[in-house]
Amino acid sequence: MLWDLFKTEQPNRKGLVEWITPRKTFDDVILPARTRKQLRDALTQIEKHNLIFEEWGLGHRHTTGLGLGFNFAGPPGTGKSLCAEALAQALGRVLCRVKYSQLESMWAGESGKNVAAVFREAKEQNSVLFFDEADAIASRRLTNMAGGYEREANQVINILLKELEEFEGVIIFATNLATNFDPAFERRIRTHIYFELPGPEERRAIWIAQLSRRTPLGEDVDFTELADRFELSGGDIKNAVLKAAQMAAGEEGPDADKRIHHRHFVMAAEEVIEGRRVMQQTLFEEDGSSLPTLYESALVQGRLDTIEAALQNQHVEATDLQATVEGLYAAAKAMDEGWTARIAALESLLSRGTHLPLPAWAVGVGAALLTLLGGLAGHLLPR
Numbered sequence: 001m002l003w004d005l006f007k008t009e010q011p012n013r014k015g016l017v018e019w020i021t022p023r024k025t026f027d028d029v030i031l032p033a034r035t036r037k038q039l040r041d042a043l044t045q046i047e048k049h050n051l052i053f054e055e056w057g058l059g060h061r062h063t064t065g066l067g068l069g070f071n072f073a074g075p076p077g078t079g080k081s082l083c084a085e086a087l088a089q090a091l092g093r094v095l096c097r098v099k100y101s102q103l104e105s106m107w108a109g110e111s112g113k114n115v116a117a118v119f120r121e122a123k124e125q126n127s128v129l130f131f132d133e134a135d136a137i138a139s140r141r142l143t144n145m146a147g148g149y150e151r152e153a154n155q156v157i158n159i160l161l162k163e164l165e166e167f168e169g170v171i172i173f174a175t176n177l178a179t180n181f182d183p184a185f186e187r188r189i190r191t192h193i194y195f196e197l198p199g200p201e202e203r204r205a206i207w208i209a210q211l212s213r214r215t216p217l218g219e220d221v222d223f224t225e226l227a228d229r230f231e232l233s234g235g236d237i238k239n240a241v242l243k244a245a246q247m248a249a250g251e252e253g254p255d256a257d258k259r260i261h262h263r264h265f266v267m268a269a270e271e272v273i274e275g276r277r278v279m280q281q282t283l284f285e286e287d288g289s290s291l292p293t294l295y296e297s298a299l300v301q302g303r304l305d306t307i308e309a310a311l312q313n314q315h316v317e318a319t320d321l322q323a324t325v326e327g328l329y330a331a332a333k334a335m336d337e338g339w340t341a342r343i344a345a346l347e348s349l350l351s352r353g354t355h356l357p358l359p360a361w362a363v364g365v366g367a368a369l370l371t372l373l374g375g376l377a378g379h380l381l382p383r
Helices: 033-047 049-055 080-091 110-125 148-166 184-188 200-209 223-229 234-249 262-279 294-313 318-335 340-351 360-380
Strands: 017-020 068-073 095-098 128-131 170-175 191-194
Touching: 017 110, 033 049, 033 068, 033 080, 033 191, 068 080, 080 095, 080 128, 080 170, 095 110, 110 128, 110 148, 148 184, 200 223, 200 234, 223 262, 234 262
Parallel strands: 068 170, 068 191, 095 128, 128 170
Antiparallel strands: 017 095
């Protein structure tokens, strides 16, 4: 009974992956010729794996790195996730997609164990292991080891690299931001496939492929003109088709008489492009000066309140905070939000070597927050 008072709940490793029975094939994906050829070569690698490593004896010379790792990189909406499913379907295997929301644990050291558990499950089921949006976990290791968060993040990447080196199955990483990968992944992933944006011929085929035989179209619809006029990805075209259908369905008149006309597709494509422009807004005006968004302003305000409260009520070694508070000062000054006086007071307090009592659990949290602020400052300052 007394021992039960000191026992803690063990982390649950169930639900780390999503098991997908693949239904999409490569016939369902419209790709540029170069990308399609690279995928055919990838399938050949898998089919001839036994020949190379068993019959030709290379597996006896090379005891690690025998897995088939693929990096699907390219802009959003170019078919990376669809092709991961199609590759698993071609192999007759289940697709094992990693769920990042379950992978990260509040328990120290448990996130790395979750990564190892994912590889173990994929091996036991002989499935295709799929890390979608892989830059979320395979990002560059941190060099600033100020707190527990950084050490934990680096440990997860180290374990991922080790598991990848020893994994003998098929694994796919898909990312829109391959430049964020830790350089060590380049050697361990044997094949890198770039998913290009579709050309005019592919775009025309994608427009048509998004429709059903029952979709009522106006006689004026010209898919060739749409493909030539709008340089969209497959995902963008899908969104444009759905928007056009909503526009046509919402017009006045009996539903039986409604048709999706060319003007609907044009307006929908223009809306998709406008939405993309909004998402691509930068932090800088045309002259290069800072242009903070409401989100960034609120973020710095909230972090500043948190740091002040921590300094008043807890404790921390002054030298551990000095560099990051300086970075926060630079960010606030760039945004000209009137916070510089508050941060200057913090700097003054820290420069006197003041340190306030802080419980051990809060040191890591504070360091993580301050590291985030330092990164934000780097983004906000004009280059």
